[in-house]
Amino acid sequence: MLISKKVVKAKFIRRPNRFKAYVYLNDEEIMVHVPNTGRCREILTLGTTVLLREENNPLRKTPYDLIAGYKGDVLISIDSQVPNKVVEEALKLKKVDNLKDFDLVEREKTFGNSRFDFKLTDTRQNREYYLEVKGVTLEREGMAMFPDAPTERGAKHLRELVEVIKAGKGAGVLFVIQIDGINHFRPNDEMDKDFGEALRYAHQNGVDVYAYNCAVTENSITLKNEVQVIL
Incomplete structure (x- = not known):
């Protein structure tokens, strides 16, 4: 299954609750949506490289979904959809x-x-x-x-x-x-x-x-x- 929307890399900072996280993208800290209610603690660690899927929806509070993260050299998808x-x-x-x-x-x-x-x-x-x-x-x-x-x-x-x-x-x-x-x-x-x-x-x-x-x-x-x- 191809991901049709634009995907960009960022650095993970923190996840204050199940649904949102903060990442560094283009030297700026931004809030993104996390489409997974699981803990993902082994993946979402400070400084890890994560993948963001661009969501061009003017009604959203966040411009990206955090859909995957690297655990060492291994890429793990965390998108629950x-x-x-x-x-x-x-x-x-x-x-x-x-x-x-x-x-x-x-x-x-x-x-x-x-x-x-x-x-x-x-x-x-x-x-x-x-x-x-x-x-x-x-x-x-x-x-x-x-x-x-x-x-x-x-x-x-x-x-x-x-x-x-x-x-x-x-x-x-x-x-x-x-x-x-x-x-x-x-x-x-x-x-x-x-x-x-x-x-x-x-x-x-x-x-x-x-x-x-x-x-x-x-x-x-x-x-x-x-x-x-x-x-």
């Missing part, structure tokens, strides 16, 4: 091996009282599959983990996917690791024990658990390779 777009592109291009047979891809569909990121349909076999997507930005010593902050909503989604299975339909969760070169993923039990337990419960009850890394450049991000999930 990216994973669903990346997965939609990959599904339509048949890049997720186990989901290739689903020819109809729909966003934001409900099942019962739950809303999931995708509803997939195999129109030839009349099969339905509900897919939830989670963006992953936390990495330690080559291991990707989710979440980087407690998420009651995330655990709730996983338990709701089990109800889809009980109704005789397919269900899965796909962790989009917004980093290249990662080969392993696990739930971050140290941060959110309930989420880890919910993920294992979902897996034990028939919910598919996938994790894919991404090819990340300063102007694009694309789903790349499936990685090992450690539960």
Whole structure:
């Protein structure tokens, strides 16, 4: 997926709350929007190089979104709106091996009282599959983990996917690791024990658990390779 808007580099200064940060751009300190409610503490450190996407909207208070940051030499995307777009592109291009047979891809569909990121349909076999997507930005010593902050909503989604299975339909969760070169993923039990337990419960009850890394450049991000999930 190409980033169509202008992208510029800046130096990170601080993040006073979840939604805004201050950076140096062209020798000037400016405020930017952070499109990620996670902590991103391992990425957003003083002096690190970050990427800003220009947003030409006169109604906005901030002219840029902070969409990625370098952790050493590794570029990590932190834009929380990216994973669903990346997965939609990959599904339509048949890049997720186990989901290739689903020819109809729909966003934001409900099942019962739950809303999931995708509803997939195999129109030839009349099969339905509900897919939830989670963006992953936390990495330690080559291991990707989710979440980087407690998420009651995330655990709730996983338990709701089990109800889809009980109704005789397919269900899965796909962790989009917004980093290249990662080969392993696990739930971050140290941060959110309930989420880890919910993920294992979902897996034990028939919910598919996938994790894919991404090819990340300063102007694009694309789903790349499936990685090992450690539960």
